[in-house]
Amino acid sequence: MLALIRKKLRSEFNFPKNAKRYFGVPAVYSLENVKYPQADGSVCGIRPNLGADAALKLDCGAGLGAATHITGAFAFAAVGKALEMLLEPKKVKAEVVEAHADA
DSSP: OOOHHHHHHHHHHOOOTTTTOOOHHHHOOOOOOEEETTSSSSSEESSOOOOOTTTOOOOOGGGGGGHHHHHHHHHHHHHHHHHHHSSSOOOOOOOOOOOOOOO
């Protein structure tokens, strides 16, 4: 999903094309590797080979992504970061005022 978001930011919002460039956009994410459902009901880090006809769906309909406590944890983390940003003191740029001796 992160690759799709980066692509959208680059194509629609002119973010830099450099893959190593930091966008400066706060995000909530997990470093955990994807675990795929297997035919026997177990999960494994290896993507199953389903053949050309079948597509592997990792969505709520397939039983993944429906754990509300996980979704809730990510939502709480995102809201926490948003509140931090909103409550952060505003940085005011100091304006330089030149005094003219013409008076």
